[in-house]
Amino acid sequence: MSQTFDIKRYGRLVRHDVRSCPRETLYSGLWMALAFAPLMVLSRQWLGQEQYGTFYRLALMVGMVTWWALMIPTQVYPNVGKKKRGIYFAMLPATKAEKHASIATLMVLTVVGLMAIGLAEDVLLTAVHLPGYTKYFWQSETLRFLDLPMVLGTLFTFLTAMFGMIWANTVANNTLRGILQVLLFLLMIGGLVFFPLYFDNRPQGYWVVIAVEAVATLFLAWLSRRRMDRMTY
Amino acid sequence: MIEIKNLDFSYKKTPVFNNINLSFPQGAIYGLLGENGVGKTTLLKIICGLQRPVSGSCTVDGLTSYDRLPEMLQRIVFLPDEVTLPDNATPQKYVDELSPFYPTFVQGTFLHLMQELEVEPDRKFREMSFGQQKKSLIAASLSLGTDYVLLDEPTNGLDIPSKAQFRSILSKIADEGKTIIISTHQVKDVENLIDPIVILSHNAVLLDASVQKITEKLFFEYGGAERPDALYSELLPGGYMNVVANESGEESQLNIEALFNAVLRNKEKIKELFA
Known part of the structure; x- marks a missing residue:
């Protein structure tokens, strides 16, 4: 078997994580994330509406992404970034690369699952003709959220989530350093969300958004991998 | 064999070990003793690869611990003093999740140990006392069949009959050629069981005999x-x-x-x- 990445071990780890996650999450508030999912999905539509001011739209988006980035990982992998509680996961016989890949896989599955629930809810609300509800998702022939920037934006959110989870132990303490790290974390997410929106109405905006989100995603993936490699318990 | 050579370790500016050398050949129950804060748990974590030495080396069967390669992790199990258990799981579900990673796991051994320690494998952890949870974890850890078993304060929370059962189980496992390292303050609980004895002091090994x-x-x-x-x-x-x-x-x-x-x-x- 490969010492760095073995597909069988990775598969075994994903199965293990899938089996152990629901038990952790069902009893610790995943339902909150599920309830929030449609709101997050719908916000994609609200953000496009002209009647909302720029500040409101951006503040909402930053809030959503930050909340998502912090909420999901603490539910899906509550212990991985923690000193004592993380020992169980650290001692599972798999490489650090396989563990990182497994976390990334589950983050993607979880967020995709939440979006699917949001979509189903959207379809249901549209079907029952809820007063004032006008097909947020199905406005055009194609699903708007399958736009490339949106997919990359979602991918960026997965990676931000993973980053937040892996660094949770570092940022979640009450020291001045910890507070500064939390602020830096929020600023980083906020900045990365704001920056593409600056190009929103410019012709080159589409590609700038793609480039920025792709670079940010790779950077966060690298940071979280580095953290996993160097983490001690 | 576990080998520690010229190992230095510190937590930021607090030195814990200064150039220590230790070896743990297979087939014995080692007692790791020392005052509070001398680094007993830290040493176990270094052996498992959960802490990185500042300098020197720690290897398990020639594999560097800190790399935490699957080949090394399959040979070693570490039971910390405090473990957070999934409340809604049972010991059986717990080993069902772990066992695919350990080719040496034997379900029969797990059930036998659970029976010997008088804990039901299908009872939820949240319905168990701390001692019963501890016994379940001991049974799960030992049934994985690893060559090395590292136990941190394993008798904490065990009642008097359970301590006797624990000693009896460990003796049998050591007879099978496994290496067990027990870090404990409760020396009476492991008297007549541990041999050799390692006593740690601040920064150094005081006795290894x-x-x-x-x-x-x-x-x-x-x-x-x-x-x-x-x-x-x-x-x-x-x-x-x-x-x-x-x-x-x-x-x-x-x-x-x-x-x-x-x-x-x-x-x-x-x-x-x-x-």
């Missing part, structure tokens, strides 16, 4: 008067217990608590005796 060697070098005298040449004396019902240098070569019954106190109070003398 088999029981036979200890009783060759030290004499444990019971029921006499207090001796001025004693390395350690303690008044017990029936007279003093003295720990003295064994100059006559007579055999005596080891008392681990007395040994521990004697070693801590006479660090230089002990180093000379066991050099």
Whole structure:
């Protein structure tokens, strides 16, 4: 078997994580994330509406992404970034690369699952003709959220989530350093969300958004991998 | 074999180990003793690869611990003092999740150990007492079939009959050639079980010797008067217990608590005796 990445071990780890996650999450508030999912999905539509001011739209988006980035990982992998509680996961016989890949896989599955629930809810609300509800998702022939920037934006959110989870132990303490790290974390997410929106109405905006989100995603993936490699318990 | 060579370790600016050397050949139950904060748990974590040495090396069967390669992790199991268990799971579900990673896991061994420790494998952790949870984890850890078993304060929370069962189970496992390292303050719980004994002090290893060697070098005298040449004396019902240098070569019954106190109070003398 490969010492760095073995597909069988990775598969075994994903199965293990899938089996152990629901038990952790069902009893610790995943339902909150599920309830929030449609709101997050719908916000994609609200953000496009002209009647909302720029500040409101951006503040909402930053809030959503930050909340998502912090909420999901603490539910899906509550212990991985923690000193004592993380020992169980650290001692599972798999490489650090396989563990990182497994976390990334589950983050993607979880967020995709939440979006699917949001979509189903959207379809249901549209079907029952809820007063004032006008097909947020199905406005055009194609699903708007399958736009490339949106997919990359979602991918960026997965990676931000993973980053937040892996660094949770570092940022979640009450020291001045910890507070500064939390602020830096929020600023980083906020900045990365704001920056593409600056190009929103410019012709080159589409590609700038793609480039920025792709670079940010790779950077966060690298940071979280580095953290996993160097983490001690 | 676990080998620690010229190992330095510190938590930021607090040094814990300074150039220590230790080896744990297979097939014995090692007792890791020391005062609070000397680094017993840290040493176990270094062996498992959960902490990174500042310098020096720690290897398990030639594999560097900190790399935490699957080949190494499959050979070693670590049971920390505090474990957070999924409330809604049962011990059986717990091993079902772990066992695919350990080709040496035997379900029959798990059930046998659970039966011996009198815990139901299908009862939820949240319905168990702390002692029952601990016993479940001991059974799960030992049934994985790893060559090395590292236990941190394993008898905490166990009742008196369970401690006896625990000793009996460990003796059987050591007879199968496994290496067990027990870090504990409860030396009475593991008396007559651990051999060799490793005593850690601040930054260093004070003693690393088999029981036979200890009783060759030290004499444990019971029921006499207090001796001025004693390395350690303690008044017990029936007279003093003295720990003295064994100059006559007579055999005596080891008392681990007395040994521990004697070693801590006479660090230089002990180093000379066991050099």
